[in-house]
Amino acid sequence: MHPVLLVGAVLAVSPPAEWVAKEKTASLMYTMDTSFTSNWKALPTVGNGYVSTLVTNPAEYVAGVYNWEAKTQSSRATFPASTNIALEGASPAGYALDMQFGTAERIYSNGVLQRWYAHRVQKNLLVTEFIGGTGSDRYQDGAGRRPSVDCTHATDEDPGNCYMEYTKAGSSTSEMEVYTGTIDRREYPGSPLISFVVVRTAVDQPVELGGGVRRFLSVRVTSLDANSSTSNGMEEEAISMYKGAARDANLYATHTAEWTELTAAGMFVEGDHDLAQSINASFYGVLSALHKEVPWDTSPGGLSTNGYWGNVFWDSDTWIYPNALLFHHDLGRSQMQYRYNVREGARQNAEMQGWKGYQFPWQSGETGQEVCYNSIYEYQEIHISGDVAQAMWQMWRATHDKQLLADMVYPVLYNVSTFWASRVVQNRDGTYSINNVMCPDEDANGVNNSAYTNAVAKQTFVWTKLAAAILGKTTPAGWDEVEAKLVIPFDTTKQYHPEYEGYKEGMVKQADVVLMGYPLMFPMPHNVYFNDLNFYGNHTRNSVAMTWAIFTIGYRSIGYDDQAAKAFDATVRQNNPSGPFHTWGEYEENSGCPNFLTAAGGFLQSVWAGFGGVRLTDGALTITKPAPPSGGSDRLTLSKLYYLGCLLTVDIHPDTFSVVIDSCGAQAPSLYANQTALHVGTPVSYSTQQQISISARQ
Helix, strand or coil: CCCEEEECCEEEECCCHHHHHHHCCCCEEEECCHHHHHCHHHCCEEECCCEEEECCCCEEEECCCEECCCCCCCEECEEECCCCEEECCCCEEEEEEECCCCEEEEEECCCCEEEEEECCCCCCEEEEEEECCCCCCCEEECCCCCCCCCCCCCCCCCCCCCECCCEECCCCCCCEEEEEEECCCCCCCCCCCCEEEEEEECCCCCEEEECCEEEEEEEEEECCCCCCCCHHHHHHHHHHHHHHHHCCCCHHHHHHHHHHHHCCCEEEEECCHHHHHHHHHHHHHHHHCCCCCCCCCCCCCCCCCCHHHHCECHHHHHHHHHHHHHHCHHHHHHHHHHHHHCHHHHHHHHHHCCCCCCCCCCCECCCCCECCCCHHHHHHCCHHHHHHHHHHHHHHHHHCCHHHHHHHHHHHHHHHHHHHHHHCEECCCCCEECCCECCCCCCCCCECCCHHHHHHHHHHHHHHHHHHHHCCCCCCHHHHHHHHHECCCCECCCCECCCCCCCCCCCECCCCHHHHCCCCCCCCCHHHHHHHHHHHHCCECCCCCCHHHHHHHHHHHCCCHHHHHHHHHHHHCCCCCECCCCECCCEHHHECCCCCHHHHHHHHHHHHHHHCCEEECCCCEEEECCCCCCCCCCEEEEEEEEECCEEEEEEECCCEEEEEEEEECCCCCCEEECCEECEECECEEEECCCEEEEEECC
């Protein structure tokens, strides 16, 4: 039990000492003001990349399980919450999110503590436990219930109530409830009719663990990941998981140990407590949505919400994935495995429109075929195929794994290049155009020669040719001509890239042309890059939350630190992220898509790529003039960056920085920084005015 003070006639609960101590390290956030719970978007996430929920929300989600037909109400399936359990007879007095341990907690007015976690090792498990109280305590089930009439599907502003319907199985007992079911509708004709089993603790029969601890547990098994292909086998598998975990005294310890190891990799700042919490909260959001054993990607709203219907967008490849690849490469590989697994859907998308190769969809679900209800995105917003190609090439840059290159990266690159080659048209002057497209700025649609779209197409040809050379293959001769003569709009007078052919210099919605400089690293002189940043900085609406991160990175990369600081301030200081747990929204005041990991991902990149100066190139990991983030921090540590099988830590102070190898795999090559050998456990120091290039000896 935790301290309860009598103040006048009111019971006041003090925050647990553990909360107070960990809050000082920025690894935990808490609030004793419970009014935030009236805004469901501010609720903390509990997830492990396979199953996830928002604390006290009546819905839960499972990776890869989608419901209803494509292009109608297709979205991630919404399960009634199994762990939305509350203690009766006491009021919530405070909440905490422990980002080091991967748990959320609630303390009640009588001092009882409740904690939730999605087990990081046993990924099918969601757990809530009550610490304190007595055996006579009673609990309330807050699971969602589907209405008897038409249900409401989730939107960015409404969590909806179209929950999956269950049938109680005969294997249920008074202590353990077993439910079976299937999704309502297939994504496409011929898609699997996904079935599932849910096993959960009965709300009036918590598992007594001794020492005043009571546990409620749920297990989910679906036909996508079950070891058995029969319904009886799935049921037996789920029950076995439940029984093995229900009374496991080490369940919490094994979960927190895995999360602690996971969060040892990341970014840590000193001198700016609020910024440190935002970084930890952003990484927590990303890690909660991904799992190394789950080859599914995340949506812009993560796995704990149905923001943007739970579908996968380019947000994942461009904004979220780079952080996973650099600090948790096995999670990044799972993201790319998803793209590779749905490649047949990408081929069908291209064939439907008369093209060849892989056209990755604007919105992707179970099959990789387009699921968006609005055909304009399907036909015009085609830069996504280049974004997937870029993400694949980044994986090669980080690993130099030739087997991975041959098996996954090159096939995707080759087929995306095939798509671009079929999509271009030749002009009378011999140049090539890509017409009738939508830019990353979705306000610009039906245009010709989008600067970013054409640039990423051009680079795809380059990457494919490089990959082919490494593997001893060749690419079609005609691709070289297309790459060389593909139009990239450029204003020779103003020395900048217009957004598209015929652009009238109007306002744009979000980062677009500036993506050419980063992450694409499209070759251009510094003055042109500055002009692009300066022009679009004055012609971009103050809207989508991830946009200004790209300006931070761009300005830092060419030495304009004051402009970078202003862009960084616009990213993180304008009440986004917000709320007691630094939750990102798509727009200011946590509006738009909830739990907006796109913004979290962009923000994280602004720290390690912007202030940290880190880049993955074809032959090296480079670090250019790093510095602690602006706004008051005096130290930035990039912990356990993955490169070529080694984990490196970069420790950055105002005037100097150091690089040390923490560990290397058995097959990792020797690494050198500017020709100086790097050794495990031996830091090498540099001036922050230097650039270093870390590479393997050739």
